Amino acid sequence: xxxxxxxxxxxxxxxxxxxxxxxxxxxxxxxxxxxxxxxxxxxxxxxxxxxxxxxxxxxxxxxxxxxxxxxxxxxxxxxxxxxxxxxxxxxxxxxxxxxxxxxxxxxxxxxxxxxxxxxxxxxxxxxxxxxxxxxxxxxxxxxxxxxxxxxxxxxxxxxxxxxxxxxxxxxxxxxxxxxxxxxxxxxxxxxxxxxxxxxxxxxxxxxxxxxxxxxxxxxxxxxxxxxxxxxxxxxxxxxxxxxxxxxxxxxxxxxxxxxxxxxxxxxxxxxxxxxxxxxxxxxxxxxxxxxxxxxxxxxx
Amino acid sequence: xxxxxxxxxxxxxxxxxxxxxxxxxxxxxxxxxxxxxxxxxxxxxxxxxxxxxxxxxxxxxxxxxxxxxxxxxxxxxxxxxxxxxxxxxxxxxxxxxxxxxxxxxxxxxxxxxxxxxxxxxxxxxxxxxxxxxxxxxxxxxxxxxxxxxxxxxxxxxxxxxxxxxxxxxxxxxxxxxxxxxxxxxxxxxxxxxxxxxxxxxxxxxxxxxxxxxxxxxxxxxxxxxxxxxxxxxxxxxxxxxxxxxxxxxxxxxxxxxxxxxxxxxxxxxxxxxxxxxxxxxxxxxxxxxxxxxxxxxxxxxxxxxxxxxxxxxxxxxxxxxxxxxxxxxxxxxxxxxxxxxxxxxxxxxxxxxxxxxxxxxxxxxxxxxxxxxxxxxxxxxxxxxxxxxxxxxxxxxxxxxxxxxxxxxxxxxxxxxxxxxxxxxxxx
Numbered sequence: 001x002x003x004x005x006x007x008x009x010x011x012x013x014x015x016x017x018x019x020x021x022x023x024x025x026x027x028x029x030x031x032x033x034x035x036x037x038x039x040x041x042x043x044x045x046x047x048x049x050x051x052x053x054x055x056x057x058x059x060x061x062x063x064x065x066x067x068x069x070x071x072x073x074x075x076x077x078x079x080x081x082x083x084x085x086x087x088x089x090x091x092x093x094x095x096x097x098x099x100x101x102x103x104x105x106x107x108x109x110x111x112x113x114x115x116x117x118x119x120x121x122x123x124x125x126x127x128x129x130x131x132x133x134x135x136x137x138x139x140x141x142x143x144x145x146x147x148x149x150x151x152x153x154x155x156x157x158x159x160x161x162x163x164x165x166x167x168x169x170x171x172x173x174x175x176x177x178x179x180x181x182x183x184x185x186x187x188x189x190x191x192x193x194x195x196x197x198x199x200x201x202x203x204x205x206x207x208x209x210x211x212x213x214x215x216x217x218x219x220x221x222x223x224x225x226x227x228x229x230x231x232x233x234x235x236x237x238x239x240x241x242x243x244x245x246x247x248x249x250x251x252x253x254x255x256x257x258x259x260x261x262x263x264x265x266x267x268x269x270x271x272x273x274x275x276x277x278x279x280x281x282x283x284x285x286x287x288x289x290x291x292x293x294x295x296x297x298x299x300x
Numbered sequence: 301x302x303x304x305x306x307x308x309x310x311x312x313x314x315x316x317x318x319x320x321x322x323x324x325x326x327x328x329x330x331x332x333x334x335x336x337x338x339x340x341x342x343x344x345x346x347x348x349x350x351x352x353x354x355x356x357x358x359x360x361x362x363x364x365x366x367x368x369x370x371x372x373x374x375x376x377x378x379x380x381x382x383x384x385x386x387x388x389x390x391x392x393x394x395x396x397x398x399x400x401x402x403x404x405x406x407x408x409x410x411x412x413x414x415x416x417x418x419x420x421x422x423x424x425x426x427x428x429x430x431x432x433x434x435x436x437x438x439x440x441x442x443x444x445x446x447x448x449x450x451x452x453x454x455x456x457x458x459x460x461x462x463x464x465x466x467x468x469x470x471x472x473x474x475x476x477x478x479x480x481x482x483x484x485x486x487x488x489x490x491x492x493x494x495x496x497x498x499x500x501x502x503x504x505x506x507x508x509x510x511x512x513x514x515x516x517x518x519x520x521x522x523x524x525x526x527x528x529x530x531x532x533x534x535x536x537x538x539x540x541x542x543x544x545x546x547x548x549x550x551x552x553x554x555x556x557x558x559x560x561x562x563x564x565x566x567x568x569x570x571x572x573x574x575x576x577x578x579x580x581x582x583x584x585x586x587x588x589x590x591x592x593x594x595x596x597x598x599x600x601x602x603x604x605x606x607x608x609x610x611x612x613x614x615x616x617x618x619x620x621x622x623x624x625x626x627x628x629x630x631x632x633x634x635x636x637x638x639x640x641x642x643x644x645x646x647x648x649x650x651x652x653x654x655x656x657x658x659x660x661x662x663x664x665x666x667x668x669x670x671x672x673x674x675x676x677x678x679x680x681x682x683x684x685x686x687x688x689x690x691x692x693x694x695x696x697x698x699x700x701x702x703x704x705x706x707x708x709x710x711x712x713x714x715x716x717x718x719x720x721x722x723x724x725x726x727x728x
Contacts, residue, residue, distance in 0.1 A: 045411060050391055133550030134563055155496075155553040157704070242497045245552050246700035261384040262499065263690040264408065266391065 032277070039274050043266035050266070059271035069272065071247055072255040079166060079251055080230040086170045087177050087226050088219065094174060095181035096207075109179070116175035124239035127168045131155055131240070158248030161241050165249055168236055173229065177222045184218030185211065217290070224287040228280055252276050336626045337371045341386065341400040346558075346577060347379040348401075348448050348613045348649045350634050356646035357639045364633045370626055379403075380556060383500070383689065398621035399630060402436070402444055404501045404612045407686040410438045414617045416628050417442035424635060427653045429676065435612040435684050443616055447634055448643070449650045449657065450611030451675045452510060452573045452599065453668065455582070459593040460488075460570040469597035470571075473514070473539055476600040480546035483570040490546040492569035495703060496555035498696020499689050501611060501682055504703075505696035507573065509683055510609050511536035514602030519683040525724055529717035532604075537702050537709040539602070544703055552703060565590060573599060575611055579668045580648025596668040598675045608680040613649075644669070687727050694719035 039059050041052045063069050094112065097103045118126070130137050133153040142148045155161045192210050201209065212219075234253045237243060243250040243258065250258075253276060260269025342353050351357040353374045365372060375397070377385055383405055389395040390412045406413065417433065418441060429449070436444035456469050464483050470476040480490030498504045509519065517532025548569050554560045561578060563569045565588040581587050582594035598606045615634060617627045633639060640651035641659060644666050651657055657669055685691060698716035701707045707715070 045387075045390060045409070049393065049411075132559075133553055134548070134566075134568060151550075153549045153553050156549060161553075241553075242499075242555050244496055244498065244555075244697075244700060246704060246706065247697050258693070261387050262693070263687070264387050264391070265690070 035270050035277070036274055038267055039270035041267045045264055052267075055267065059268045062268065063271050063275070068247060068250065069252075069255065072250045072252045075162060075249065076231065076251040076253075079162070079169075079233065080227055082166055083169055083173070083230040084223055084226045086166070087173045088223055090170065090174045091177035091181050091222065092215075092219075094178040095185055098178070098182050099185045112175045112178060114175070115172050118172070120172075120235040121239060123168070123172055124236050127164075127236075128240055131164060155241055156245065158245060161245060161249050165233075165236050165240060168240070169230070169233055173226060177226060180222055181215065181218055184215045188214040220290050221287065224283055224290070228283050228287070231276060231280055231283075335369050335371045336623050337373060338399065338623060338627055338630055339373045339375065339397045340630070341375050341377075341382070341397040343379045343382060343401055344376045345647065346581065348450070348577070348643075348647070349376065350374075350615075351639060351642075354643075354647050356642040360636075360639060360642075361633075364630075368626065368629060370630070372630065380497075395618050395620055397618055398623055398627040400616050400618060402612070402614045402616045404435060404682055404684040404688055406436045406443050406612075406614065406616065407438050407684055408688060409616075410443055410686075412619055413443045414619050414621070414624060415441035415443050416617045416624065416631075417445050419628065420445065420632070424632065424653075427637075427655050428635075429652070429654065431676070431680075432652055435610055435682060436614050436616070444614035445631060445635060446610075446612060446614045446652050447640075448576070448611070448613050449652050449669075449672055449676065450575050450613055451608040451672050451680050452575065452611075453608065453671050453675050454571060454597045454599050455564065455574045455578050455668075456571040456595055456597065457564070457567065457569075457590055457593050458595040459590070460567070464570075469595070470600045472601045473603075477539075477542055477546075480543055480571065484546040488567065489548040489569045490571060491543055492548040492554075492560045492563045492572045493551050494554035494557050494560040495551045495700060496553050496559070498700060499693045501609065502557050502575075503692055503696050504699050505692035506609050506682065508536055508540060508695065508699045509681075510573065510599065510607060511539050511602065513607030513609075513679045513681060514599065514604060515539075516602070516604030518681070519720075520685075520724075526717050526720040528720075529713055533713045533717070534710045535603070537699060537713055540699065541702055541709055552700065576650045576666070576668055576672055577648045579666055596671045598671060598678070606675065606678045608675050608678065609682045610680045612682055612684065685724075687723055690723050691720050694723060 038052075040054065040056055042055045042058070044051050098108060098112070115123070129135070131154040133139070133151055133156065136151075136154070138154065139148070139151045143151070153160075154164050188211060192214070193206060196206050196210050232253055233251060234257060237249055237251060237254040238257070241249040243254055252272060256269050256272040256276060259265050259272060263269075340350065340353075342349050345354045348354075351361040352372060353376050361372075364370075382401060382403070386395075386400060386405070386409065389397075390409060395412065400413075402409070402413075417436065428445070432446040432449075433442050436442055436446065454469060460483060461467075461469070461479070464479075464485075466479060466482070470479045483490035493507060494502070495504045495507070500506070512519070512528060512533055515532040515535045517528055517530065517536065519526060519528050521527040548560075548563055550563070551560065554563075557574065560569075560572055561574060561581065564572045564574075564578075565582060567590050579594065579596065583591050585591050588594075599608055600606065615631045617624060617631070621627050635653065637653055637656055640653050640656045641662060644650050644656070644662050648666065650666060650669050650672060651662070656662055657673060663669055683691075695716045698707070698712040698719070702709050702712035
């Protein structure tokens, strides 16, 4: 029984929020639950429809015995770790340059945003031509500079193909993260730099003991966001390498797509997708935990 | 009417524009309510596309639509995206098409297709090669009609072969290797292929299947289990490995046949295995730097003779179509002799009708037709099964590993055999 004003107020609030919550559950909850259920079934296209048979954890057991899955997992881990390191370092460097008095022109920021603004598939096609073994601009430039004697097949070996995918994705990701860090840099109180100056700190000490500690929150957000995004890379693999050569660039997201839509093994594909979901969810949880406002005197 | 540009006025103008844009479509739909509408899912040119999607037989197509009171809507996609689009539509139960293009996927999608080809007129069926139905027949029922005779044959730059002292194309594996080696000079390569995508017809695995048949091997035994882990399978892959030093190194990164075709048409390679459409492209000055220099021949023979694979480009009718009869009539129109003739003359994709293939005008415009017909006298099995994509990815990936020197041919074939056995057993 509702007794107090506060309780009535809360009930009214819940009623107002309910439509939004129902919509969220329908849009987010249903696909998640359905995908989980799908991963516990064997799904086949037979008799003009989709037949589903309950197989329990069989798809997950098969997944852990599948060498292609493990190869994709290793590729994904390498791709994510390297991408986060490279994007964070490059973005921090770019942000520092943009924060310098000489780099504050709006033109630099417009130029910076171009790679991020290009549509993902257009970006992939652009790089496909840049890296083409016969007509690619990269080969032409390096040959004209005398760096290489013969055209190189940049996407032709497992090591080279995976790392070029990485470079292309870093190129696309740096602008946004750099702008994020620039915002963080501009929030560092100038009084701290003046105090450090009075204490005789040089540029390196300023960076290490003033800038970095004050950027900690932004850096954490950038790292977690970039990790989540790197787990979602698909377009580059699809357009540039299709997972080749010899599965060298198959990453989990592409594998989930290939198994689901190319092999029509919907249950197994869902199992892979759910692994990606769990990884992303864990990272998102850390992200929320980091961003959650501190309670006075409390911890987080 | 509006004194200033503000958000409210902007929204008013946008709403009015949207309404006026949608009205004509609404009235047009009413006006066409009496017509049958056929939705056709087809590849984008330069892959084999029907009249209206490709630029041929347009007048005849308009006439057919008027006479049959039918509207035909095309949904076209680049070839590599066709399978997955169909898979998504069928799996979600929302296939919007009456007619779909198919390419080796008939066994996979069979339960969503109608076996309409059993009802084609006898005169038409008699004019088609009986073997053209092999890849569209499941459990004795014909689910599709192949509409272009599309086998891999050898295309070569006769100017470059002449310069190297070769008056004829290579006839067997030994000559193929010798020619490729000799032609690798002056910054160009003897051979170019697309080994970048392991999957599907025209992918890495299918090239190996071609060599496999030339070596006298086959993919499956009578029990449906793979039987290629033998001397023939290894010899086929070893042949591909032996050709690698003389193959454009970019081949391993070329995901589509168009990438490899561009290399041949620019004169940077001397030979390739390709589909018949190559002929028109090679002789089109807008696309080719080797106009007049292209020739074609049957593929070099292995220990068991020459062999190829079938492109299996076919039209199928979906089970969900509400206009089954009209859809079949449209396919019969696509297979009409005059349309088939324009198909080869205007697009380069050969007809499937034997009478059109024998037409002197066709043979003059597409001299490669005779070569394809000759190639068709030899084996050209594409080994299409319900899990063709999964099988070809498994085989193609192992072939790629051997081509890159990560595995020996024997090890790669043994691993591919194990992988395909697991796939077939899982299928049950």
